[in-house]
């Protein structure tokens with residue numbers, strides 16, 4: 001298995017109340033990735049961290065790092081704070097699509113396998129705020145246009161229930177999948193963020209299976225939370241068994257992309273925070289690999305729930 005990190009978390013972050021860590025340039029962020037045991041993957045935010053593709057590629061090669069993905073940010077610019085892809089003003093939507101297209105060009109220039117986009121600002125805060133009909137139709141149209149462009153660089157869409165809008169447009173894995181079905185371009189996929197999935201009251205493993213069984217590709221972001229908010233906690237710190245189940249099914253589908261952490265150190269010392277994340281994620285992957293999947297699947301087919309629970313106690317919790 002391969003692990004990487006969204007390098008935005010290796011610099012200064014902030015929430016409504018506080019600022020955390022220190023501002024750091026892209027080169028220094030890449031050097032920090034090198035210090036994390038088990039990480040060599042990088043997800044870089046376009047266009048805010050990416051810079052000159054030739055120089056970035058040189059740094060990546062020099063440090064022996066690989067691109068996990070390019071993350072296209074379409075929420076930061078002032079005009080996109082209230083939404084981007086689903087907005088009624090065509091120029092605003094067009095510029096958001098253009099940004100995704102430019103992100104694909106960048107991905108190709110640096111050799112990144114795909115782009116991922118989380119349209120966080122598309123959605124609404126109160127009722128009677130947006131026209132659900134046009135919002136949905138524009139979403140299909142804009143994602144479709146971005147997906148069609150440069151098909152060799154697939155577009156992954158990341159759903160999330162809440163934040164930055166109180167209710168995001170793509171609020172579940174199922175909603176994002178429905179969007180992709182409407183778009184009808186198979187060079188697309190879902191970025192399954194473990195924490196987002198939990199906040200949407202899903203079981204991430206079941207969501208992963210649903211993505212694959214619907215004929216789409218999946219890319220996994222690892223982290224954890226309390227299911228009420230997207231706290232970006234260190235992996236498996238609250239949902240250990242969910243992590244094992246996710247890895248069980250990731251192995252079932254021969255998942256070979258990066259497991260990219262979308263966890264935020266906040267008050268924790270940064271490098272050690274990610275070391276703990278890397279070791280638990282690797283450990284859970286290894287543990288899932290030791291389970292006799294044929295035995296588990298047979299017991300499921302036989303509906304032998306008590307024996308399955310006994311196995312979980314013995315082989316996963318080890319009590």
Ligand SMILES: [Mn+2]
Pocket residue numbers: 158193221262
């Ligand atoms: Mn994520």
